[in-house]
Amino acid sequence: MHMQKRIKINERPASERIKDFKSVVLGYNPEQARQEALRCLQCKNPTCVAGCPVEINIPGFIKALAEDDPAAAIAILKDKNNLPSVCGRVCPQEEQCELKCVLQKKGEPVAIGNLERYAADWEKNKSNPGINVATASNNGIKVAVVGSGPAGLTCAGDLAKKGFAVTVFESLHRAGGVLRYGIPEFRLPAAILDDELRYLESIGVRFVVNALIGRTKTVAELFNEGFRAVFIGTGAGLPAFPGVPGENLNHIYSANEFLVRVNLMRAFEFPRYDTPVYVGKKVAVIGGGNTAMDAARTARRMGAGNVTIIYRRSENEMPARREEIAHAREEGIEFLMLTNPVSFHGDDKGFVQQVECVKMELGAPDASGRRSPAAIAGSNFTLAIDTAIIAIGMSPNPLLISLTPGISTDNRGRLIVDDNLMTTMPGVFAGGDITGGETVIQAMGMGKKAARAIENFLR
Amino acid sequence: MYKIITKTRLAASINRLDVQAPEIAGRARPGQFVVLRVNDTGERIPLTVAGQDPAGGTISLIFQETGKTTRALAQLSAGDSIRDILGPLGTPTKIEHIGNVVVIGGGVGAAEVLPVAKAFKAAGNTVTGIVGARSRELIILENELKAACDKLYITTDDGSSGRKGFVSDVLKEIIAGNAAIGLVYAVGPVPMMRVVANITREAGIKTTVSLNPIMLDGTGMCGVCRVRVGDMVKFACVDGPEFDAHQVQWDELISRLAGFRQEEKISVEQHAPGCTCKKE
Numbered sequence: 001m002h003m004q005k006r007i008k009i010n011e012r013p014a015s016e017r018i019k020d021f022k023s024v025v026l027g028y029n030p031e032q033a034r035q036e037a038l039r040c041l042q043c044k045n046p047t048c049v050a051g052c053p054v055e056i057n058i059p060g061f062i063k064a065l066a067e068d069d070p071a072a073a074i075a076i077l078k079d080k081n082n083l084p085s086v087c088g089r090v091c092p093q094e095e096q097c098e099l100k101c102v103l104q105k106k107g108e109p110v111a112i113g114n115l116e117r118y119a120a121d122w123e124k125n126k127s128n129p130g131i132n133v134a135t136a137s138n139n140g141i142k143v144a145v146v147g148s149g150p151a152g153l154t155c156a157g158d159l160a161k162k163g164f165a166v167t168v169f170e171s172l173h174r175a176g177g178v179l180r181y182g183i184p185e186f187r188l189p190a191a192i193l194d195d196e197l198r199y200l201e202s203i204g205v206r207f208v209v210n211a212l213i214g215r216t217k218t219v220a221e222l223f224n225e226g227f228r229a230v231f232i233g234t235g236a237g238l239p240a241f242p243g244v245p246g247e248n249l250n251h252i253y254s255a256n257e258f259l260v261r262v263n264l265m266r267a268f269e270f271p272r273y274d275t276p277v278y279v280g281k282k283v284a285v286i287g288g289g290n291t292a293m294d295a296a297r298t299a300r301r302m303g304a305g306n307v308t309i310i311y312r313r314s315e316n317e318m319p320a321r322r323e324e325i326a327h328a329r330e331e332g333i334e335f336l337m338l339t340n341p342v343s344f345h346g347d348d349k350g351f352v353q354q355v356e357c358v359k360m361e362l363g364a365p366d367a368s369g370r371r372s373p374a375a376i377a378g379s380n381f382t383l384a385i386d387t388a389i390i391a392i393g394m395s396p397n398p399l400l401i402s403l404t405p406g407i408s409t410d411n412r413g414r415l416i417v418d419d420n421l422m423t424t425m426p427g428v429f430a431g432g433d434i435t436g437g438e439t440v441i442q443a444m445g446m447g448k449k450a451a452r453a454i455e456n457f458l459r
Numbered sequence: 460m461y462k463i464i465t466k467t468r469l470a471a472s473i474n475r476l477d478v479q480a481p482e483i484a485g486r487a488r489p490g491q492f493v494v495l496r497v498n499d500t501g502e503r504i505p506l507t508v509a510g511q512d513p514a515g516g517t518i519s520l521i522f523q524e525t526g527k528t529t530r531a532l533a534q535l536s537a538g539d540s541i542r543d544i545l546g547p548l549g550t551p552t553k554i555e556h557i558g559n560v561v562v563i564g565g566g567v568g569a570a571e572v573l574p575v576a577k578a579f580k581a582a583g584n585t586v587t588g589i590v591g592a593r594s595r596e597l598i599i600l601e602n603e604l605k606a607a608c609d610k611l612y613i614t615t616d617d618g619s620s621g622r623k624g625f626v627s628d629v630l631k632e633i634i635a636g637n638a639a640i641g642l643v644y645a646v647g648p649v650p651m652m653r654v655v656a657n658i659t660r661e662a663g664i665k666t667t668v669s670l671n672p673i674m675l676d677g678t679g680m681c682g683v684c685r686v687r688v689g690d691m692v693k694f695a696c697v698d699g700p701e702f703d704a705h706q707v708q709w710d711e712l713i714s715r716l717a718g719f720r721q722e723e724k725i726s727v728e729q730h731a732p733g734c735t736c737k738k739e
């Protein structure tokens with residue numbers, strides 16, 4: 001049997017999209033969605049569901065789309081997933097649900113992410129009625145969620161559906177965590193995130209911003225205020241720096257600083273918005289993950305003529321999504337692989353002018369299976385730059401932990417949790433990057449699991 | 460939203476706002492700060508908690524008009540609100556019984572040493588205060604500081620009030636007078652803190668400074684406030700803002716404070732009253 005190819009999703013051409021921060025991917029039209037949905041074989045024992053950390057009834061919602069019933073599709077999605085329009089956009093489906101699709105073996109898997117996105121966007125269209133999802137009646141039991149990123153939002157949404165009185169505490173002035181400050185508008189528009197947050201509010205989740213738990217109030221005080229359980233989803237917000245000479249020169253940013261300025265503070269609209277950001281003509285982005293891709297593509301949109309990603313391993317080892325690497329390439333981002341910065345040089349006023357790099361070669365695989373890179377002696381060279389963005393990783397934010405006696409961490413600063421995601425402090429649960437998760441969907445899966453565990457704990 | 464209860468003009472370009480922020484008022488300790496955003500298009504800026512009234516639920520913010528945001532803040536009146544205030548942030552000052560403590564405030568830094576001076580005094584120390592400004596009009600909180608210190612020296616660059624000269628001149632004299640000083644605590648412009656650090660290093664007196672690098676989130680997630688202290692890179696918002704003055708890499712701090720000077724200028728011009736420049 002000849003297998004139909006997956007329906008390509010509509011995207012704006014690179015030449016147009018690098019001039020603004022609007023969405024790169026435009027999504028399916030109704031007919032495209034229906035055609036793609038018809039490719040699903042409706043497996044009796046669907047393997048795709050096992051690939052989804054939040055266990056969406058994938059064949060169910062796709063069947064509804066094939067029958068041209070997006071309202072039913074979104075209801076099925078929201079039964080398990082509180083943020084479908086986010087997940088449809090930012091999940092690495094190629095490593096999750098779509099990897100497990102049986103069509104993957106013979107050809108292209110069903111575009112589950114694109115279809116999820118289609119259904120969620122359909123609901124956002126104002127002419128469509130909002131979908132009511134069954135929620136338990138309020139049981140009056142208060143649960144605090146610390147951090148409003150993907151883990152916290154998922155946990156909060158699930159607890160609210162179970163009838164708990166949930167309050168989410170966020171230290172920044174807007175909720176969303178990395179979905180707000182990290183992932184750029186051209187991948188996840190702020191308006192889409194706002195809609196998702198409004199949905200959570202509509203099912204009873206309360207948000208308190210400008211609240212840094214540990215400083216504004218402690219975890220112990222949350223219990224004193226009547227919260228019966230606490231979920232910590234404070235993420236991996238501590239940026240790593242390479243520790244090389246010159247890294248504190250001006251116009252060298254952590255990716256977090258750069259992205260917070262542009263995304264959260266809207267520095268791309270400076271001076272209408274007050275927060276400044278400087279992006280020069282020649283930008284080096286250090287790192288090979290999604291954060292590096294986001295930073296590089298953002299710099300390009302801020303007017304940088306030349307953006308180079310410098311990564312110490314080869315493209316095979318790049319942790320970024322293939323789709324985003326391809327998008328970056330289309331947008332003219334250059335890649336300098338097997339290269340590592342050894343120092344930055346600046347002018348007499350302390351502004352960066354050059355990055356000095358060394359060529360790398362890959363050695364034997366390490367314990368984690370990745371081949372560790374080693375510098376090639378004498379291969380140093382310099383690259384003229386006027387801006388650098390460091391995106392070499394993040395570790396768990398240590399602040400809350402250091403201010404909360406009773407919570408233990410491992411030697412990498414991650415919260416130690418048991419099988420039920422409970423920390424070493426009774427009644428305090430944790431999930432997402434703070435416990436070692438790495439992706440949005442993993443964080444959401446842990447948020448979901450923690451909500452179940454909290455429900456069991458409080459019964 | 461955080462409501463302004465009272466506004467007090469302390470000097471030509473220095474205002475005090477007492478703002479409703481009960482949770483911060485109940486918790487802030489000397490040396491801590493907040494990060495605030497005036498309105499929806501605003502930037503986040505750090506300001507020290509210069510005073511607090513836990514019963515009334517207010518904190519005092521004292522600031523000098525130096526750019527776009529502090530000017531916007533100065534435009535607000537009692538009854539207006541500040542969009543966002545996050546705090547208290549930073550590691551509190553280590554208050555202990557030392558003996559003789561000298562606190563030094565340069566310019567608006569006088570407001571920042573006030574809660575620290577009070578706390579050291581309450582801990583049983585003999586507190587000597589030195590505050591300096593360009594001229595008499597810029598001296599703030601004189602009575603409050605007098606009450607908080609056992610002895611208060613005032614200096615002005617032009618001699619229009621107190622002693623003519625710099626806070627460092629008085630500090631040198633006190634040291635020369637053989638007073639056994641256990642700690643010098645200084646807040647103010649970077650050049651002033653650096654001069655103080657150089658004097659006390661030579662005299663072998665432990666010195667703490669409260670640094671003022673550029674900040675964004677104020678919670679340790681971005682590193683724009685990174686400072687080199689000895690061999691270590693520290694984030695001033697969580698590891699500080701107070702550090703051992705003798706370990707601070709002052710040149711780097713000064714350089715990093717100029718990181719956005721061009722953009723700051725554009726922002727001020729763009730928002731100047733009567734400005735006819737076109738928005739992009």
